[in-house]
Amino acid sequence: MLLRDARRVGSDRRGDVVVAGGRVVAAGGEGPGIDLAGRWLLPGLVNALDVLDLSVFPPLGTPPFASLYDWGASLEADGGAALRAALAVPLADRLFLGGLRNLLAGATAVVHHHPYHRSLGRKDFPVRVLSRYQxxxxxGRTQALRRTYRSSDRRIPWLVRAAEGTDDRARSELDALAAANVLRQNTVILHGTGLRPEDGARIAAARATVVWCPEADRRLYGTTTPVAALRAAGVRVGLGSDSPATGSRDALSNLAAARREGVLDDAGLLTLATAESGAVGRLPVGGLEEGSVADLVAVDDLERFLEGDRRAIALxxxxxxxVYGDPRLMAEAAIGGLELMVDGSPRRLAAPHAPRLRALLKTHPVVSEVTWLRGVRIA
Incomplete structure (x- = not known):
């Protein structure tokens, strides 16, 4: 497939990109293809933290909370009806919708922080999902933390929610990881909201990594991870969305939330949300160079994309x-599917995702009520 007249970030160059066998095979080419007409062509976003089976959950709780434990206690008290309605949707369908949530946000690869399910590896799943992890x-919720880590393969990521909150209990959890001897090179600290700037040296020395979830952090805890200090200490940081239960819309809205924090310039933000998140999650990252994985996003307006506007995603x-995009571009690739309106703009979702979404919207009314689908309707 030939992607004609693509624009690259950080360059005035516009040119063609040829894709075959799932990879970029050359720059330039001839023949039919998709005319991007000068649109920006970027690597797909890599979402370094999601909980795909919570895709139909509403934002839960009444923040702010002191910690993950405080939030969890509030859900036990008043979240029953909402949880039951969401859990009535079958697991495989909730996972599929979690993949779709990422696809509509321009994320092509995801780290899932719940048990791996065979449906995540199907060829018709909307996005790539990390398959080898613990x-x-x-x-505070994991019995025998050291035994849990020791049962894992140290060559693959070990994901742990830690320091998620602002109280003393949350802030002490880095010490808990170190005391259990599980602060290691494959440890991925999820959130790390309560980390202190001085914690960066210890995390960097262990070669552990951190996943930043700015939108969820700000809603739930009123603050966020000290990313600038961690990066300055040499800690590798990825960007994640977490689930809709946190109040986070998706990977793209978290890119916008990260931008509002003012930690990185725009080029740095895009690298954070692609190459750096891929490194943390040990997932393939798209690119425009020959041999790169062809997980790509074409963008109409880079500024709107960085502001979290899903309408800026053209393909x-x-x-x-x-698999998703402007109907005219999808038609140029001879890709049929379901016509949608996404935040007021026409989009096409390719088969086999299209009939499954239609059926779920019809069968489970709770699906149409989730925050990330409120702007989406069948045209």
Whole structure:
């Protein structure tokens, strides 16, 4: 497939990109293809933290909370009806919708912080999902933390929610990881909201990494991870969305939330949300150079994209195949599917995702009520 007249970030160059076998095979080419007409062509976003099976959950709780434990206690008290309605949607369908939530946000690869399910590896799943990982909930909720880590393969990521909050309990959890001897090179600290700037040296020395979830942090805890200090200490940081239960819309809205924090310039933000998140999650990252994985996003307006506007996404390719985008561009690739309106703009969702979404919207009314689908309707 030929992607004609693509614009690259950080360059005045416009040119053609050829995709075959799921990879970029050359720059330039001839023949039919998709005319991007000068649109920006970027690597797909990599979402370094999601909980895909919570995709139909509403924002839960009445923040602010002192910690993950405080939030969890509030849900036990008043979240029953909402949780039951969401859990009535079958697991495989909730996972699919979690993948779709990422696709509509321009994310092509995801780290899932719950047990791996065979449906995540199907060829018709909307996005790539990390398949080899181990995880723990949080130090205060995980019995025998050291045993949990020791049962894992140290060559793959070990994901743990830690220091999620602002109280003393949250702030002590880095010490808990160190005391259990599980602050290691494959440890991925999720959130880390309560980390102190001086914690960066210890995390960097262990070669552990951190996933930043600015939108969820700000809603739930009123603050966020000290990313600038961590990065200055040499800690590798990725960007994640967490689930809709936190109040986070998706990966793209978290890119916008990260931008509002003023920690990085725009080029740095895009690198954070692609290459750096891929490194933290050990996931493939798209690119425009020959041999790169063809997980790509074409963008109408880079400024609107960085502001979190889903309407700026003109086309998404996963493994070189157009799966979502402007109907005119999808038609140029001879890709049929379901016509949608996304935040007021026409978009097309490729088969086999299209009939499944239609059926779920019809069968489970709760699906149409989730925050990330409120701006989406079948045209």
């Amino acid at each position: 995880f723990a909930d949080s130090p 998404v390719l996963v493994a070189g195949r157009p």
